[in-house]
Amino acid sequence: MAKPRILLNLFHPNFEHSRGNQMLAGEAKKLSNLTYRNLYQEYPDFKIDVTKEQKLLLEHDLIVFQHPFRWYSCPALFKEWQDQVLQYGFAYPPGVGDQLKGKFWLAAVTTGGHQDAYRSGGRNNYTMSELLRPLQQTANLCGLTWLPPFVIHNVLPISMNGISDEELTKRAAEYFALLDSFTG
Numbered sequence: 001m002a003k004p005r006i007l008l009n010l011f012h013p014n015f016e017h018s019r020g021n022q023m024l025a026g027e028a029k030k031l032s033n034l035t036y037r038n039l040y041q042e043y044p045d046f047k048i049d050v051t052k053e054q055k056l057l058l059e060h061d062l063i064v065f066q067h068p069f070r071w072y073s074c075p076a077l078f079k080e081w082q083d084q085v086l087q088y089g090f091a092y093p094p095g096v097g098d099q100l101k102g103k104f105w106l107a108a109v110t111t112g113g114h115q116d117a118y119r120s121g122g123r124n125n126y127t128m129s130e131l132l133r134p135l136q137q138t139a140n141l142c143g144l145t146w147l148p149p150f151v152i153h154n155v156l157p158i159s160m161n162g163i164s165d166e167e168l169t170k171r172a173a174e175y176f177a178l179l180d181s182f183t184g
């Protein structure tokens with residue numbers, strides 16, 4: 001059976017200074033069935049080629065949206081990408097814009113905050129699954145299956161007590177294995 005086609009859409013405003021997302025992207029790029037795209041590099045002026053983005057979505061089965069958490073949400077270009085690319089009649093509403101129906105959506109997110117902060121009563125009060133709801137509902141409306149998010153917490157510099165290199169390497173290998181094992 002042919003391997004599912006994976007599209008990795010990376011949104012990182014300063015990728016050259018990244019610890020976590022660089023390592024994750026490096027692992028993911030080893031997959032021969034994965035198309036890698038660095039959207040901030042592609043569109044530094046935020047002028048998104050909507051036709052190209054829609055075509056790429058149509059050509060793949062699993063869409064991975066990888067980004068650092070920014071103000072409990074996503075980087076600005078990812079929001080702009082959603083607004084521009086997920087057009088009425090293309091991505092929604094059900095029965096009218098059904099072109100993404102049946103595909104899969106994986107959120108791959110790094111956070112500076114600790115896992116323990118993301119809970120009721122914790123420093124950030126809410127769980128990651130609660131905070132990712134707008135993306136989950138976007139996937140729902142567009143007919144994509146929302147997969148359990150892949151999240152790495154405490155992605156800070158080592159000097160700020162961030163995740164160790166060993167642990168980060170281990171998590172990146174898990175990310176590779178997760179993508180490699182995806183069968184649709």
Ligand SMILES: Cc1cc2nc3c(=O)[nH]c(=O)nc-3n(C[C@H](O)[C@H](O)[C@H](O)COP(=O)(O)O)c2cc1C
Binds near residue numbers: 070
């Ligand atoms: C403007 C800005 C907003 C951020 N907002 C959050 C946040 O809401 N929650 C959080 O846990 N970390 C937040 N962070 C920390 C980033 O998520 C963290 O630096 C990033 O995931 C590290 O990944 P990288 O090594 O690939 O850059 C923020 C960082 C910046 C610069």
